[in-house]
Amino acid sequence: MAKDNDPRLLRGAAVRQRILDEAAQYIASQSSIGKLVSISIGEVAEVAVYVRNQARVAHQLKLPFDQEFWGSDVTQEECKARLQEMNDDPSILGVILQRPVPDHINLRSLQSAIHPLKDVEGMNPASIGNIIYNDVALAPCTAAAAVELIRETGLNMEGLEVVMVGHSEIVGKPVAMMLMAEGATVTVCHHMTRSVAMHSRRADVVVVAVGKAHLLGPDMIKPGAVVIDIGINQTPDGILGDVDTEAVKEVAGWITPVPGGVGPVTVAILMRNATIAHQRQIASGWLT
Amino acid sequence: MAKDNDPRLLRGAAVRQRILDEAAQYIASQSSIGKLVSISIGEVAEVAVYVRNQARVAHQLKLPFDQEFWGSDVTQEECKARLQEMNDDPSILGVILQRPVPDHINLRSLQSAIHPLKDVEGMNPASIGNIIYNDVALAPCTAAAAVELIRETGLNMEGLEVVMVGHSEIVGKPVAMMLMAEGATVTVCHHMTRSVAMHSRRADVVVVAVGKAHLLGPDMIKPGAVVIDIGINQTPDGILGDVDTEAVKEVAGWITPVPGGVGPVTVAILMRNATIAHQRQIASGWLT
Missing domain, CATH: 3.40.50.720 (NAD(P)-binding Rossmann-like Domain)
Incomplete structure (x- = not known):
């Protein structure tokens, strides 16, 4: 194994901490902030690990984090309708759609249904299109x-x-x-x-x-x-x-x-995206 | 100048004609088809040339083509409101927003206001995001x-x-x-x-x-x-x-x-996009 102090190793821990500190500072400066909602469809063991990790980090930042578990028998239309309600709900800051989803669910269609201003994972084609236009606000x-x-x-x-x-x-x-x-x-x-x-x-x-x-x-x-x-x-x-x-x-x-490089930074970016989403929602008049 | 029959020259004319023939065939097979609307904001000489060219080609295909000229004093909000009306108007197949626009107009914001299903120029960030997802239906x-x-x-x-x-x-x-x-x-x-x-x-x-x-x-x-x-x-x-x-x-x-290569094919692609938009609008239940 590589030695811990090898200067060639580009570890994620310090970068992660810096981004999380900035996010925590932003969240602490707000009188109130909406919640992140994580949606898992069906039961997948590896998803549970991701969600627990996201929940733990959000908790550290004092960012409300709800976990929703939708049954594997939910229909595409039900999913869409629920996401649209979330788009309209001002108490929800951002939506995280955990992957994978069951085979009968069209993932991309659901990702498109999450409003770009609440798309903290940066997965909506509109969010990704904005990257082409050099607007990388909510990036994957x-x-x-x-x-x-x-x-x-x-x-x-x-x-x-x-x-x-x-x-x-x-x-x-x-x-x-x-x-x-x-x-x-x-x-x-x-x-x-x-x-x-x-x-x-x-x-x-x-x-x-x-x-x-x-x-x-x-x-x-x-x-x-x-x-x-x-x-x-x-x-x-x-x-x-x-x-x-x-x-x-x-x-x-x-x-x-690997592990310890890109992985630890990824969840920090998710939290930074949440703070950017909050700023954008204010700028768009969604929040006051 | 290059000789006309030089086999190394990759001319646009034949490709253009093939695409236009396909589009004409599609349009002729439809009992009715909505119109393309070209919007020019302010007066720009070079735009007029483009618009005339598009109008002439649309006419050849028997595709209705309307030209709107908006004064250079139109506001961003007025533009957006008019585009939103066009999105809702089933008699409009697609919208072409001619460039350049006056300095006080935010072009990208207007491009985003054109519904992806009517974005025959493929300029909406959502359309461009779809390219990343290998869905090149309405490409620039x-x-x-x-x-x-x-x-x-x-x-x-x-x-x-x-x-x-x-x-x-x-x-x-x-x-x-x-x-x-x-x-x-x-x-x-x-x-x-x-x-x-x-x-x-x-x-x-x-x-x-x-x-x-x-x-x-x-x-x-x-x-x-x-x-x-x-x-x-x-x-x-x-x-x-x-x-x-x-x-x-x-x-x-x-x-x-140049000229005679990419240029002549570009307007043919615009017309092909119009036929694809029509098919997508039917598939989405916008048209019957």
Whole structure:
């Protein structure tokens, strides 16, 4: 295992704490603040872990947090109707729709039903479209966490050569758009890319989110590069990232560990999104 | 000038005609179809040319086309209210908001006010967000025209190395997203990119939309590559593209001329978007 004090390890803990401190300060400065509502549809064990974690962090920030559990027999129309009520309810600050959802539920349609001003996860296509317009107010949390960790290196984003490996809607593409907005030159690689190594070898920053344990080895990284590992892979050897951390650490200038890198920052971004949603709701006249 | 029969020239005329024929066929098959409404705010000479062109093409397709001219003293709120009326008016198939608009008008806010189902220009952030989700139903017209011309080469998009030069919201970023959706590996370069040539030299396809006459010369193109030129630059030497067409033609495998390349396809895409909007409005129960 990497030593705790290895300066090449780009840990999430300090970044997380800084973002949470800012959020706590904002929340403490408000006379009142609405609640976050987490919605789980059906029963999924791994979701429960996420929700408990979010609830605990919200509690630390004195941000009200409600957990709703909807039965797996709920219909799409019922879900939509309930979300629309939540959009209209001024006591609700933001809505978190936990994933996965049962097969008969159209996830994206529900995400679109959450009003962009209450979309603290940044999952509504309108929220994601706003990223293209360089308006990254409510960005998808994991993507924003990755960007935050790159920023933590102190490197100037302008002109930085970034290679994003993975082109998912909720991580790869938003990361690419957000980094372009900061002035980086971004290449997005994916399973159809002829040679990922050709791209990753020339990159100042490599961000990986594909869900394949140890996909990236040291031969694929330029010496001194920043490596941001978003992968979380359950394996017989424990939780592994998409990067062979121990080996790549000998080449990279900075590398995020898994666990302990991007993950801890993600929930902090969710809370920051909640404070931004509050400000936007005030600015839009929804709250007084 | 390039000879008319040069096989390397990727002309827009045939692609345009094919798309328009399909649209005309669709429109003829409908018992009735709503109208497109073009809105020009204030007086801008170049806008008038665009609108006349759109009106003429719509007329050929037997698609009703109304031109509205709003005074330059119209307020943002008045504009929004009028657009909302249009959203609710079943006789209106789609709305085209001509650009530029006067300085006191917030263009993006108005674009957001056009319902995504009537957004035939594909300019609403929600429409653009849907591109990230690989739903390219109503794509920005110029971006979709560029993609259509790449498709015309017959090259397999999967694994194709594409370099997009220019990262505007309405062209560069949507082109990048649309090509990713087709399986291409895309790099987006812009004014902060350290070396555009380093990227463009290795690309199978180069798409340029920066608005600088003859920015790309033959030393920046890989032999045999596809070059899609979206630039339209008024110069003392006439209208020039962002590519030095005559010189690059000696290197490229395919190259779009300016004028006569992407431009003619763009208005055809607008008409195709109108037919798609019609189908979507029916599917959503807006029309019967």
